[in-house]
Amino acid sequence: MDATGPVTDQPAIRLEGVGKTYPDGTVAVQALDLEVRRGELVCLVGPSGCGKSTTLKMVNRLIEPTSGRILLDGRDVTRTDPVRLRREIGYVIQQVGLFPHQSVLANVMTVPLLLGEPKRVARERAAELLETVGLEVATYGERYPHQLSGGQRQRVGVARALAANPPLLLMDEPFGAVDPVVRVRLQDEFLRLQRELGKTVVMVTHDIDEAVRLGDRVAVFAEGGRLAQYDVPAAVLGEPADDFVAGFVGASRGLRRLAVTPVSEEHLEPLGERTAGELAGTLDLASASPTLEDALGLLMRDDRAVVGVRRGATFLGVLTPAGVHRALRASVAEGAATAAGAAAGAAAPAE
Numbered sequence: 001m002d003a004t005g006p007v008t009d010q011p012a013i014r015l016e017g018v019g020k021t022y023p024d025g026t027v028a029v030q031a032l033d034l035e036v037r038r039g040e041l042v043c044l045v046g047p048s049g050c051g052k053s054t055t056l057k058m059v060n061r062l063i064e065p066t067s068g069r070i071l072l073d074g075r076d077v078t079r080t081d082p083v084r085l086r087r088e089i090g091y092v093i094q095q096v097g098l099f100p101h102q103s104v105l106a107n108v109m110t111v112p113l114l115l116g117e118p119k120r121v122a123r124e125r126a127a128e129l130l131e132t133v134g135l136e137v138a139t140y141g142e143r144y145p146h147q148l149s150g151g152q153r154q155r156v157g158v159a160r161a162l163a164a165n166p167p168l169l170l171m172d173e174p175f176g177a178v179d180p181v182v183r184v185r186l187q188d189e190f191l192r193l194q195r196e197l198g199k200t201v202v203m204v205t206h207d208i209d210e211a212v213r214l215g216d217r218v219a220v221f222a223e224g225g226r227l228a229q230y231d232v233p234a235a236v237l238g239e240p241a242d243d244f245v246a247g248f249v250g251a252s253r254g255l256r257r258l259a260v261t262p263v264s265e266e267h268l269e270p271l272g273e274r275t276a277g278e279l280a281g282t283l284d285l286a287s288a289s290p291t292l293e294d295a296l297g298l299l300m301r302d303d304r305a306v307v308g309v310r311r312g313a314t315f316l317g318v319l320t321p322a323g324v325h326r327a328l329r330a331s332v333a334e335g336a337a338t339a340a341g342a343a344a345g346a347a348a349p350a351e
């Protein structure tokens, strides 16, 4: 029988030995164990055809597994009423799938109306969501999807997926169809939104940069739906589990690690003999979570040897290129340690 509500000590999602063999004999996913904690953003990444989308669609039962079990908050999805299941799971796909002959507002109202909300309430909720994803209702509400840019359509897709206030969001290449600049902006906005709303998110991408940028943890899939590594981004980049992962994350993984390693106080040096005028801008740990990439960006932009770091009004010290290097090396060791800790509560990397 279903539990009546979420069992709080359970992971949000648990895949146990899940497999999918299509009727033509294609093994899309094999014996997959994977856990996603509540509020976590997990990216499934890997080359084309390795079973990422199949895995995602098994979670909301668009595809039925041929073996294993999938538990949401401890409940077996196959024993959960599909209507209730879909209500609890938002789904965002690359081509968005907006209704072309309905206005933006009407698109976002669809789900609340289906759930039986009165029209006025559905409209208010839709308007609120559009504002949340950065689209002014007065400007965009009555437009049709073809009157929006790709990035704006994608935001409407996210708003629509959030309309039923699902605790869980599944996203299949959500930012795949937009150009790289808009993509980074959408990623940033989405990260902020996810932190704010605390949703559990599973996102499919074939882009390792996107995966390490967004994911709290990254699941690297290999051909035939094999889970090659499931770790925090710094560990996937710094300690690839095998040759396949090393090849997939690429030769520039050291550079990529810059983008996922936060600036921390322990790598700072005192200002010393230097004058404040030598500083290449400052990074504020209080108002953002600057990364080593941000620090290096400032150093290079201003062609200076040190970047200042403060917390609000308090000056903490400076970061030099050597400090960036030390921090990068330390992050690999820490990433490996965190991964070892996380492995106790998560699926172990497959051989």
Ligand SMILES: Nc1ncnc2c1ncn2[C@@H]1O[C@H](COP(=O)(O)OP(=O)(O)OP(=O)(O)O)[C@@H](O)[C@H]1O
Pocket (backbone or CB within 6 Å): 022, 023, 024, 026, 027, 028, 046, 047, 048, 049, 050, 051, 052, 053, 054, 055, 206
């Ligand atoms: N309905 C189907 N019948 C038979 N094989 C299928 C079916 N759907 C997918 N496959 C195969 O299953 C494998 C996994 O497909 P899936 O779409 O899950 O991969 P993916 O990692 O999401 O790929 P991509 O990044 O290209 O979207 C592929 O070899 C694909 O050809």
